[in-house]
Amino acid sequence: MKKILLFAASIFIAGSMFAQTMTDALRLSQYGLNGTSNYISRAGAIGALGGDLTAASYNPAGLGIYTSSEFSLSSGLNWSFTDANANGFMTSDNRANFNFGHIGALFFFKPSKGDIKGFQFTFGLNRLKSYGNRTIFQRDGLDDSFISNIIAEEMSDAYMYDFYESYVVDYDTSINRYTSVFQSTGKKNQIRSFTESGSLNEMVFSLSANVRNLLYLGATIGIPMANYHSNGSFMEELAYAPGVSYTYNEEKDITATGVNLKIGAIFRPVNWVRIGAAIHTPTYYVIEDNLFSEVIYTKRSGADWDPITYDLQSPFRFLGSLAFVLGDNKSKMAGTISADYEFADYSDMKYRLKGDIKAENDINNTIKNFYQPANTVRIGGELKFGTIALRAGYCVMDNPYDKDINDAGAQSITAGIGYKNKNFFMDFAYAYTIGKSKFTEYDYNVINLDHENHLAQLSFGVRF
Numbered sequence: 001m002k003k004i005l006l007f008a009a010s011i012f013i014a015g016s017m018f019a020q021t022m023t024d025a026l027r028l029s030q031y032g033l034n035g036t037s038n039y040i041s042r043a044g045a046i047g048a049l050g051g052d053l054t055a056a057s058y059n060p061a062g063l064g065i066y067t068s069s070e071f072s073l074s075s076g077l078n079w080s081f082t083d084a085n086a087n088g089f090m091t092s093d094n095r096a097n098f099n100f101g102h103i104g105a106l107f108f109f110k111p112s113k114g115d116i117k118g119f120q121f122t123f124g125l126n127r128l129k130s131y132g133n134r135t136i137f138q139r140d141g142l143d144d145s146f147i148s149n150i151i152a153e154e155m156s157d158a159y160m161y162d163f164y165e166s167y168v169v170d171y172d173t174s175i176n177r178y179t180s181v182f183q184s185t186g187k188k189n190q191i192r193s194f195t196e197s198g199s200l201n202e203m204v205f206s207l208s209a210n211v212r213n214l215l216y217l218g219a220t221i222g223i224p225m226a227n228y229h230s231n232g233s234f235m236e237e238l239a240y241a242p243g244v245s246y247t248y249n250e251e252k253d254i255t256a257t258g259v260n261l262k263i264g265a266i267f268r269p270v271n272w273v274r275i276g277a278a279i280h281t282p283t284y285y286v287i288e289d290n291l292f293s294e295v296i297y298t299k300r301s302g303a304d305w306d307p308i309t310y311d312l313q314s315p316f317r318f319l320g321s322l323a324f325v326l327g328d329n330k331s332k333m334a335g336t337i338s339a340d341y342e343f344a345d346y347s348d349m350k351y352r353l354k355g356d357i358k359a360e361n362d363i364n365n366t367i368k369n370f371y372q373p374a375n376t377v378r379i380g381g382e383l384k385f386g387t388i389a390l391r392a393g394y395c396v397m398d399n400p401y402d403k404d405i406n407d408a409g410a411q412s413i414t415a416g417i418g419y420k421n422k423n424f425f426m427d428f429a430y431a432y433t434i435g436k437s438k439f440t441e442y443d444y445n446v447i448n449l450d451h452e453n454h455l456a457q458l459s460f461g462v463r464f
Helices: 002-009 017-029 037-041 053-057 060-065 146-152 155-164 357-370
Strands: 070-086 089-109 114-129 135-144 170-172 176-180 188-211 213-237 245-270 274-278 284-296 302-303 308-313 317-326 333-345 350-353 373-385 388-397 410-420 424-440 446-463
Touching: 017 245, 017 357, 037 060, 037 388, 037 410, 037 424, 037 446, 053 188, 053 213, 060 114, 060 188, 060 213, 060 245, 070 135, 070 424, 089 308, 089 388, 089 446, 114 333, 135 446, 146 155, 146 213, 146 446, 155 176, 155 284, 155 302, 176 317, 302 410, 317 373, 333 410, 350 357
Parallel strands: none
Antiparallel strands: 070 089, 070 446, 089 114, 089 135, 114 188, 135 188, 170 176, 188 213, 213 245, 245 274, 245 284, 274 317, 284 302, 284 308, 308 350, 317 333, 333 373, 373 388, 388 410, 410 424, 424 446
C-alpha cells in the first residue's frame, strides 16, 4: 500500500499517477551524450574505432585497440535551458551544473608470443547521464482547479491529509465529502516549477584482447549507480482574490544500483576498415525511493513518506558500427570517419514491486503502452595534423515514447580539438543538444517544452 501511496503522491508534480513512475524507468534506462571529451566530440561514434576508455560502457572490444597503458579523467560544465508553452503563455528557465565526465585506468599486457598480440584490463567510472534541469510554466484564467479535480476523483484520506490539515479542504459531514474555497466558479491561476539534479554513472571492469591485429574482443561488467533529486512546487490562486493561494511542495530522492554485462567485437579485415558489434544485457536495478511532500495554506502540513524499495529491469541494447581509418600516426595528415547504430526497445522495461503483484502488473502494462523501440545514430569524424586533431559529430536519438503520448527525440551537434604526444594528451569537446517533450497536466492540457543543452568539457590523460 505504501508503494501505491508514494506513486500517487507524485500525481501533483507529474500530472498523472503513472507518469512519474514511467519517467523514472526511462531516466535509468536511456543514456545521454557523456564520457571522455574524445567520445563527446565525435558524438559518441567510437563503436568500431575504440582507443577510448568510454568504450567500456558501449563496445568494450574498443579497449583491445590499446598498445599501452593509460590513465585519464574528464570534467566540464553543463548548461540546460527549457522553454515552456502553456496555451500561448511562454516561460523560460535554465540551470548550470558541474559535469563529471569520467575517470579510469587501462593496463596493457603483451604476451611474449602467440596469436594474442595484447590484452587489457580496464576499470573506471563513466558518466552515462546528467539530470540537471529547471522548468517553470504558468497557466492563468483556468475554470477548473486542481482541488476540484482531486475532490471529484474521491482521492483517499491518506492523499488528502495534508490538504485537510492545512485547511485547503474541509470535510462536510452533511454530504460526506471534501469541499474547498478553491472549488469556486471564478478563474484560477497556477504556477508549476521543477528542479532536477543528479547523475547516472557506471563503474566498469573490463577485459579485452587483440587477436592477430585482426579481431578485437572485450567484455565489461557494469555497475550503474544513480542519484536523482527533484524539487517540485505547485501554486494555485484565485484570480479574483490575489493572495488567496496554496502551495504544494514535493521533494523526491531516488538512489539506484544495478549490474549488467556488455560484450563486443571489432573486426579489421583490412587496415582501413573496422566493423564493430556489441550487446548489452538488461541492467537489473535495486531502487530506493524517498519522498517528502507538504501543503502550505493557512498553516503548513507535511511529512516524509516511508521509503520504498523496488526493482527495475532495463531493456537489452544492441549496437553496430563501421569506421574508416585513413593514414596512421606517421602520416602528416590522417583521419577517421565512423558511424554507430544503437537499438533499444523501451517498452521492455519492467518493474518488480515487492508484495504488490497487481500494482506491478498495472505499471508494466502501462509501460508497454507508454514506450516503443528507439534508434540512435551517431556519426563522427576526425582530422589529424601531427599532434593536433580536429573532431566533429552528429547524433540523433529517436523518440522512445509512443507517438500519441509524447515526442521526446533529441539531436546533438558536437565539435572538439585534441593534442597528443607520446605520453600525454588533452582533449576539449563541446556538444549542443536540442529536443522537445510534452507535459500532460491533471486536466489533460498539454504543455509543450523545448529543451536546449550546452556541454563543454576537458579531458587529460597520460599513457605509459
